[in-house]
Amino acid sequence: MSTEDQELPVFTTAADMRAWVRKQKKSGRKVALVPTMGYLHEGHLSLVKAAKEKADVVVASIYVNPTQFAAHEDFDVYPRNPAEDRDKLAAAGCHAVFEPDSLYVSVPGADGESSNVVGRESGHPGSHETFVTVERLQRPLCGGSRPHFFRGVCTVVTKLFHICEPDVAVFGRKDYQQWRVICRMVRDLDFPVEVVGMPICREPDGLAMSSRNARLSPESRERALCISRGLAWAEKAVAEGAVSEPADVAAQLRGRIEEAGGTVDYVELLHAHHLSPISDLTSQPVLLAVAAHFPARDRGTTHAANGHGSKNSQSV
Amino acid sequence: MSTEDQELPVFTTAADMRAWVRKQKKSGRKVALVPTMGYLHEGHLSLVKAAKEKADVVVASIYVNPTQFAAHEDFDVYPRNPAEDRDKLAAAGCHAVFEPDSLYVSVPGADGESSNVVGRESGHPGSHETFVTVERLQRPLCGGSRPHFFRGVCTVVTKLFHICEPDVAVFGRKDYQQWRVICRMVRDLDFPVEVVGMPICREPDGLAMSSRNARLSPESRERALCISRGLAWAEKAVAEGAVSEPADVAAQLRGRIEEAGGTVDYVELLHAHHLSPISDLTSQPVLLAVAAHFPARDRGTTHAANGHGSKNSQSV
Structure with a gap:
């Protein structure tokens, strides 16, 4: 569903988001994507700024991706503030927001149960079951304590790339391993996307923004x-x-x-x-x-x- | 490198193939892809025919994909006849052929060795290492005796989709599980591709063509x-x-x-x-x-x- 009557269009379905991007491309505009999990800070907005320099229109996605959280991790308490995020994106000159409710097909089982976290295999044989894995680069560093993390990241970024069809995608190098993993995935799977990695943004006292x-x-x-x-x-x-x-x-x-x-x-x-x-x-x-x-x-x-x-x- | 002076253009690099497809799309043409491993028979040509009914231009790819063969399998003796294949595709009214030498980045190690079959992890940390897996549907039937087969199929089909950017892709239902796996992959990863599965073609005496x-x-x-x-x-x-x-x-x-x-x-x-x-x-x-x-x-x-x-x- 699109809400194009607002200043900043916010799309909640893949079909509407893709239709908007295709319209932009048909007009000859280059499209950049800034994938985020929301709760935006200056670091994210620096990515929007960089994206504006690389393309004609910038889409930011806001989606807390369940497949990159393990059951014991902080999916439920991950900070969320979508209304404020939209204001910040509008102020930063972003052109559209993709804010889906869910990106994964989850078919409830006979007992009606359906897991929010689909990183692990669950119930019904009709549910989401496809994953993208960068086998070596995912292993060290964060991969040690979060073995399914980068599989979840690659899978959702693949989906976002297929929905938003960006020419350029901008990531922060605070998540250095993630940036490298995405670069490798894009190379290995021939995504027609240029990946840009931007430097860490720090608070005045030096703490990396997060x-x-x-x-x-x-x-x-x-x-x-x-x-x-x-x-x-x-x-x-x-x-x-x-x-x-x-x-x-x-x-x-x-x-x-x-x-x-x-x-x-x-x-x-x-x-x-x-x-x-x-x-x-x-x-x-x-x-x-x-x-x-x-x-x-x-x-x-x-x-x-x-x-x-x-x-x-x-x-x- | 393109050889557009021939009647049927044959592309051997991803960049040339993608450029040709984008030109077609810019002219408003709908593009279909028929992925094959070559040594074409009537079954393949029926897919080209179906593709022509679904789209304005048809690309056929010919590529014996190493990542779907295990080391003991028949990659080396898989039948090949690219010249005859091209003639058959031209006669069937195909519009372009994608015939890459290799689709996988393989960085030779210090000893200069580089494996042709990249399905298993090999040598250099700069080599191909990204795979797409449909976790449940890959397991029964052919997955029992060929545990890495569908991972290789999904990975190469993902690459072909990213290079050829088809609106429609046509597969044969002789490889029934492959068709179902591809359908699931396309749904789960939001590929903007319509997957069409065509019936088995049989020899006059009933043997499925293969x-x-x-x-x-x-x-x-x-x-x-x-x-x-x-x-x-x-x-x-x-x-x-x-x-x-x-x-x-x-x-x-x-x-x-x-x-x-x-x-x-x-x-x-x-x-x-x-x-x-x-x-x-x-x-x-x-x-x-x-x-x-x-x-x-x-x-x-x-x-x-x-x-x-x-x-x-x-x-x-």
Whole structure:
């Protein structure tokens, strides 16, 4: 259903969204897509800005994708604010919003049950069952603790690409591995889409912007600064030759985060393109990737109740 | 590289193929794709004919897809005859042919080795590594003996769809499970493609047409008729009420094929859409699917040397 009488058209079905994009393309306009899960911050809006420079019209999608959450993860408490998101997108000069209720066919079983999270196989043989997997790049870093995460990301991005048919798609490099995985998927499956990766946007004090930051307690918000500070330290220490072994960089950075009260998911130095292990810091492009958890303000009532909370991951 | 000076344009790169299709679409023409592995017979040409009725221009692809063959299977001896194929397609009124050398990025490792068959993970972290999987529908029937087959089919069809950007794609229902898997993939991933499944084409004596029939010995060619005859028997027996249990139909048909010297891969009665088990023959659409091997004329020198040979599978 389209609501084109509004200033910013908002489409909730694939058919309406595709029809709008095709009309744009027929008029010779180049189309860019900015896929998001909503709860937008300056980082997202910087992607819209970049998209406007790459194309004539910009579509932003807002969809919290169930297939990239595991059952114990924070799908239910993922922050949502669609009305404010639409205002922000309109102000940023976005041209259309795709905001579907659901993107997955879910056929209720005989008992009428239907799972919201379709990442794992469920019930009825008529339900969604097709997935796109980037087999190697999905494994390290976030793939370690979230084995189905990138399968969910690739699957929903494939669907969004097929619905919105963009010429260009813009992703943030805060989610560095996601950006690399999408680039590989686009290359391997011959998607006719140019993928653009934009730099991390940071708060004035250095924290990488993230929708999940909203779930950090005030104290955690302060403590999480150890990540950006640690990355700055590592960059300087390597440049000055104070540390030269990848393992030493990782161990020292991990120590700093744990000292600040963070629970480290990973601190790793990898080949920046292939995300494969490296033995030195000089002979190839190097990624230093960090993900850590800090207590959430709502830890008592969320799925993230196992001592972890919101996560802030950053890469240089 | 295009060879548009020929009557039938033949494209060997994704970029040239896509450019040609986009030009057609810009002129308002509807595009159909007929994906094939070449060595064309009347069955393929019936798909071209159907495609012409559904669209303004028809592209046929000829590509023996390595990712759908396992290492022990017949990739190396799969029959090929591209020159004759092109003549047949021109005569059938096809408008363009996509005939790529390779569709997969394969980066040689440090030892210079690069595998032709990229279905399994190989060497270099820069090589192809993205696959599309229809998780449930791929499992029964052919999936039992060929666990990676449909993953390879879905991956190459995704690539062909992205390169040729068809409005319509036409498949043969001889490969019934493949047709159902593709339909599900298209639905689940929101491909903007209409999938059309055409009936089996049969030789005058009833054998389903198949490129692999060329590998049957004359004796096997005769014996393989037990399949089409068995299917006709089953249809009649069920219609007349002579057999009413799915398991009885399967057991009797299996017996007929084994008696004729065939090695049965499967004889199964399943739900025709979901390929799930059924308990009776009346309450839902039923598929009777058969695959059997018969000795090949070249059995001594092929990968199919384990007592099996060319396969002829048929469904009603």
